[in-house]
Amino acid sequence: MWWDAFDILLQANFWAATIRIATPLIFGVLGALICERAGVLNLGIEGIFVAGAMAGWLAVYLGLSLWGGVVVAALVGAAFGLIHGTLTVPLGLSQHVTGIGVTLLATSAAYFGYRVAFPNVATPPRIEPFPTLDVPLLRDLPFIGPIAGQQTAFTVLAFLCVAVVAFVLARTPLGLSLRAVGDNPEAVEAQGLSVVGLRIGAVMAGSALMALGGAFLTLSAFNAFYFGMINGRGWVCIALTVFASWRPGKALLGALLFGALDAYQLRIQTIAGGMVPSQIFLMLPYLFSIAALVLVARRADYPRALMKPYFKGQR
Amino acid sequence: MVLKSSRSGLSRVLPLFSSGTIDRRQLLAFGVGAAAFSALGGPAFAQKAKPIKVAAIYTVPVEQQWVSRIHKALKAAEARGDITYKFSENVANTDYERVMRQYSQEGADLVVGEVFAVERPARKVAADYPKTAYLMGSSFGPTKPNFSVFDNFIHEPSFLTGMVAGKATKSNVIGLVGGYAIPEVNRLMQAFMEGAKSVNPNVKFLVTFINSWYDPPKAKEAAFAQIDKGADVLYAERFGVSDAAKERGVKAIGNVIDTSSQYPGTIIASALWQMEPTIDKAIKEVIEGSFVAADYGPYSYMAEGGASLAPLDPKLVPPEVIELVLAKEKEIKDGLFRVNVNDAEPKPTL
Known part of the structure; x- marks a missing residue:
């Protein structure tokens, strides 16, 4: 029994599942992190996930390539980001209210679009999703091989995004001004840069990443779009962003931890479900999120201008 | 109108209504009270001409397995000209009562739905519209005078698919992935497990709930976890499980709808739900003016044609197993064998 519980951690399939479950969250946390680093909380994330999942899948269904679907999803995400950014940055509306509004709008628009496109289907139409990777040398490695062999190119993109976002944020002038705009927009203005432009750009880029998280579910993890399939994944990303202290590396870690807990609870349920109610296990990943928030948020280093609208010339 | 609205609180709500007949109905319900109405004892419903609303x-x-069966039966009735059919899908439970009222106000003769999360409010709405007939999926009993209930009692074919699974497993481990551990799900899983044990006493079960009706990626992950643990037959209560089975080359058992054509060679048996007997009976009662609050559950049983076993493919199931299963099916239909209704949450036995 106890050995079984530990043995799960030694299985390659467990780690493969961890990465699969974590991938959409990696995109989501990166997206939320970029928005918040620029000073804008984006609660549109849950809806942007839905819109990305729907748009990417529909594009592929209508004949685009899989990567074409990924691009379409990103564009749709950026469009919703533009809406959120326009309302919250130059107009300075409440970021909470606008974000929830964007979630409702994006979710409903996705469902509406789906129903208009498919008024009469018995089961949702399917596409051919991303195939799993088959890299010659990698697949022969012990333990690592079977884990990597179950992933798709979309997951590789997620890991690449972590590296790119980390590099841009920490090492480029663009990253510097983006961080500054979330901490001290006056300083950015003094440098002759556009606060509005930077913030809207960051929200659009972040939203595009969020949409990729949704698209992963319909183009790689599964092969069809279902109403309600996002199932709170976006909200989890908002919590994980705080856990990550707005750092891409920690964001990856948080997403993987959450994925590991979910993969673990699915496995432990089948062993210990006879003794412990299944609901306890289902709670695990969410309990972790809350516990992590409580622990980390106490010394969280929030972007100082987070949720503070900036109006030129106003003190 | 001005005069009315100055008189009482009741009249003030009148401008909300769209037609005079509804005003009267509402006043009646308000003044006389639903309880008094049913206490009169006489027929509450008048005869109605086809097509009823x-x-x-x-x-x-409407793509969701469970609801798709109701939708299909109503579509068929609409095609026959018995009814005119309107529906709202993806209605939040918090919004359910309002939508129920809206259709009732608009003069629907029969309202069909599922009230598992709004049992009490739904019955309150029904009491306010005694001339409307309600046929609702529910875990509880009917409520007089006009609230009838149904449920997916397809435990009989589930037992039969369990027999197929019990014979098909080589590892003697069968995995079950479910949405929520509620009676409607538990009962089918329990019957399935009992069926499997009846032909293979050595079989063990893995049970996982994902706490969602509609999260195929998660259902798929749960199924992968069970396959990792040795399951070689999966009970596919949710979308996503059959996909995992197909990917890993194990077998799956379908539930409620027949998806064997989408997963050829993977799905070896399916327990199907037919809502037609339930729906047709309710429509007939409404047309004849004889609709009463009743439990329509039995119309989902095999004997009534409300449940069935999808045809077994001799290429996937050995002939002697098919023979065994069909013999048991006949016993059930003839009333010689009763499959227990067990609503307890199934537990893994590994």
Whole structure:
């Protein structure tokens, strides 16, 4: 029994599942992190996930390539980001209210679009999703091989995004001004840069990443779009962003931890479900999120201008 | 109108209504009270001419397995000219009562839906519209005078698919992935497990709930976890499980709908739900003016044609197993064998 519980951690399939479950969250946390680093909380994330999942899948269904679907999803995400950014940055509306509004709008628009496109289907139409990777040398490695062999190119993109976002944020002038705009927009203005432009750009880029998280579910993890399939994944990303202290590396870690807990609870349920109610296990990943928030948020280093609208010339 | 609205609180709500007949109905319900109405004892419903107005309210999209069966039966009735059919899908439970009222106000003769999360409010709405007939999926009993209930009692074919699974497993481990551990799900899983044990006493079960009706990626992950643990037959209560089975080359058992054509060679048996007997009976009662609050559950049983076993493919199931299963099916239909209704949450036995 106890050995079984530990043995799960030694299985390659467990780690493969961890990465699969974590991938959409990696995109989501990166997206939320970029928005918040620029000073804008984006609660549109849950809806942007839905819109990305729907748009990417529909594009592929209508004949685009899989990567074409990924691009379409990103564009749709950026469009919703533009809406959120326009309302919250130059107009300075409440970021909470606008974000929830964007979630409702994006979710409903996705469902509406789906129903208009498919008024009469018995089961949702399917596409051919991303195939799993088959890299010659990698697949022969012990333990690592079977884990990597179950992933798709979309997951590789997620890991690449972590590296790119980390590099841009920490090492480029663009990253510097983006961080500054979330901490001290006056300083950015003094440098002759556009606060509005930077913030809207960051929200659009972040939203595009969020949409990729949704698209992963319909183009790689599964092969069809279902109403309600996002199932709170976006909200989890908002919590994980705080856990990550707005750092891409920690964001990856948080997403993987959450994925590991979910993969673990699915496995432990089948062993210990006879003794412990299944609901306890289902709670695990969410309990972790809350516990992590409580622990980390106490010394969280929030972007100082987070949720503070900036109006030129106003003190 | 001005005079009315100055008189009482009741009249003030009148301008909300769209037609005079509804005003009267509402006043009647308000003044006399639903209880008094049923206490009169006489027939509450008048005879109606075809097509009657039917409205359906679903909390999930019409593609969802469970709801798709109701939708299909109502579509068929519409095609026959018995009803005019309107529906709202993906209605949030918090919004359910309002949508129920709206259709009732609009004069629907029969309202069909599923009230598992709004049992009490739904019965309150029904009491306010005693001339409307309600046929609702529910875990509880009917409520007089006009609130009838149904449920997916397909435990009989589930038992039969369990027999197929019990014979098909080589590892003697069968995995079950379910949405929520509620009676409607538990009962089918329990019957399935009992069926499997009846032909293979050595079989062990893995049970996982994902706490969602509609999260195929998660259902798929749960199924992968069970396959990793040695399951070689999966009970596919949710979308996503059959996909995992197909990917890893194990077998799956379908539930409620027949998806064997989408997963050829993977799905070896399916327990199907037919809503037609339930729906047709309710429509007939409404047309004849004889609709009463009743439990329509039995119309989902095999004997009534409300449940069935999808045809077994001799290429996937050995002939002697098919023979065994069909013999048991006949016993059930003839009333010689009763499959227990067990609503307890199934537990893994590994």
